Amino acid sequence: METMSLQEVWDRVVGTQPDPPRWLVAATGIAAILAVLYRPVWRPLRTVVTIAHEGGHALAALLTGRRLTGIRLHSDTSGVTVSVGKPTGFGMVLTAFAGYVTPSFLGAGGAALLVNGHITMTLWVTLLWLALMLLMIRNLYGAFALIVVGGVVFAVSWLAKPDVQAGFAYLLVWFLLAAGIRPVIELQQLRRRRQAQWSDADQLATLTRIPGAVWVGLFALLSATAFGTAAGWLLA
Template structure:
């Protein structure tokens, strides 16, 4: 099993990256599919908050995922300073960074590793989950990835891994656009961007632009890795 996880797999057909990329774009742009799958982005978003909070020496109190695709991560520590700034900063950029990291692994033919890294991250997040819906979402997501990595053929595993990575890359951009739309209508007074504005005295619009720049850069870098 260890050799399988850390080893490399045969390169998939050259068309697979293009097809899965097109599917990911369609899924993200089409509202009926985006609505339920946005929860995957929320998992990465809240996981990013939690991971950085721990790295900054904060104590993680818990994570909640909600049926409206929102989520919240609570950590305990100094309410100001770099630790809190980096914790608040992490959410919107984590899906894109994970996607870029997954693209780098796929470029190195580590298809199985992509799936098992996802499983490990989900397992770590499960320890911190604090509501039943969040626990159910993590179990279902992990169950799908585990079943594909354990039971599916190499071709199916490759297609799923590419689709997952493309989805993270593409879906990292849309929540940033949605955030700015909500802020412009006064519907997101406690958003990550506005919390960062309070912490740093830098306008929230700057932080939205920062989120968008990181997401777009990760998409470009990840797409280059997947398509070359």
């Protein structure tokens, strides 16, 4: 079996690849949107969104000086990130805010990489995100979910042909962009039925005295803006 030096691996990751055909970009976009809209497919794939969501909480906590103590992912696609620090103030607000917008922001970041030819890098940045989360995971299902998703991404990035890599990377980015919007809609539906009293939006309302509906609207605005902006890049 042929081996690769670290330099060759690095060159492979940071190098650029040819742009895929326009039809592939459009087809993966349509497939991702359908996956988000079709409930039987959305249900299992929602774990991917939860990974991004909880990772966003964790990153915001670390960036604002809070001490991250653990992340849990559950089989019902919910999750929780626990950090220790001042219970009020900017750090807590940013930590609570980050979850719902992170999938869309990650999708936009991935789109920026893809339009510059960094298909393999997009997949390896995803692997890095998953690996760092795995260090902080505190339950068996969460570890299992991260390993399975990471294993799929690694297999595609290392073993698949360039056209398969491109299709998978574009599908992943489109999915994050589209999937960032649906949980915000679901959140407001739960809030309307008074079934989400401890949601991120309601925590933010308690922290800032700004109504939870305003925070939900901001989540929706940012997610929709990220989708529209990144879609323009990908389809240009």
